[in-house]
Amino acid sequence: MPEILEVEFYRRHAEGVLGLPVLGVDAPDPWYLKGGLTAAALHDAVVGRAFVAARRIGKLLLLDTDGDGPTVGIRFGMTGRLVVDGRAAIDRLEYGSTRLEAAWQRVQFRFADERAMTVDDPRRLGGVELDPDEGALGPDALSLTKTRFIAALAGAHGPIKARLMDQGRVAGLGNLLTDEAMWRARIDPARDASEIDVAEYAALHRAIRQTLRVLGKRGGSHTGDLHPARARGTSCPRCGGPLERRTIGGRTTFSCPRCQR
DNA sequence: ATTGTGGCCTGCCCGC
DNA sequence: TGCGGGCAGGCCACAA
Numbered sequence: 001m002p003e004i005l006e007v008e009f010y011r012r013h014a015e016g017v018l019g020l021p022v023l024g025v026d027a028p029d030p031w032y033l034k035g036g037l038t039a040a041a042l043h044d045a046v047v048g049r050a051f052v053a054a055r056r057i058g059k060l061l062l063l064d065t066d067g068d069g070p071t072v073g074i075r076f077g078m079t080g081r082l083v084v085d086g087r088a089a090i091d092r093l094e095y096g097s098t099r100l101e102a103a104w105q106r107v108q109f110r111f112a113d114e115r116a117m118t119v120d121d122p123r124r125l126g127g128v129e130l131d132p133d134e135g136a137l138g139p140d141a142l143s144l145t146k147t148r149f150i151a152a153l154a155g156a157h158g159p160i161k162a163r164l165m166d167q168g169r170v171a172g173l174g175n176l177l178t179d180e181a182m183w184r185a186r187i188d189p190a191r192d193a194s195e196i197d198v199a200e201y202a203a204l205h206r207a208i209r210q211t212l213r214v215l216g217k218r219g220g221s222h223t224g225d226l227h228p229a230r231a232r233g234t235s236c237p238r239c240g241g242p243l244e245r246r247t248i249g250g251r252t253t254f255s256c257p258r259c260q261r
Numbered sequence: 262a263t264t265g266t267g268g269c270c271t272g273c274c275c276g277c
Numbered sequence: 278t279g280c281g282g283g284c285a286g287g288c289c290a291c292a293a
Contacts, residue, residue, distance in 0.1 A: 002287085031270090034289095059287075078286050079272080123271050125287060158264055166264090167288085175286060250266070251286065 002076040003221040004172030007059045010082040013089035014054040020111040022046045032106040035129040057137045058171025073132030077125025083118040141172035149205045161189035162249030175251045180224035181211040188260045
């Protein structure tokens, strides 16, 4: 699913249409428009303008328009893809589909010469809104310093994994990346955040940085060392011991009870 | 205020 | 071969 790495690929993909005046907007699915946005309002807000910057905070893609125009915020849920001129930024999406069905097009921005940027989302778990609340998100995981990471988790309670996936504390980590980082840091995802000491938070920060760097190079959040073992009855790729499958923070969690303490 | 839970959505996969 | 049920999880509303 799109986690921070995939959305960063989408962001770079979106840079291909910067500066092009928007000629038209299609938004056939009202459910996909969030924060009271309507297809007519979206049309009025962006047609005649150009996107001038493609930013990203965590999993939220932000497209700034020129002049005093609004910022278009796009969330991709777990199956959303960004298609520019008929080409997807990512071919394979875990739990998604490789197909591009016309019925899955939720929002499309059209430019001259038949060019277009489309949000394609079979399961409709994503959404588009104008001027999203950027302040509700914590520091971005791809540019996260150790100091800001520790500050972001200060005072947190509950399973550490749930807090890492809390976008208000750290923005960008989803289920797969969090499991991979916790496995690399050798910390039990069920432990209470308030009982993790500073040295462990430093190790966790290093593991997050490493996970994002390595999996980013490999091509996405589904390329982790732990990922092939995300099935019942599998063993730890490090120690060979049996992996544990639990629900933590409402999400399916794989961890190694021998390696992770 | 912060954390926990359920539901949304629908393609896909497994078992019968 | 077809079909039904379970599963996937990012995000939000709501509860505690």
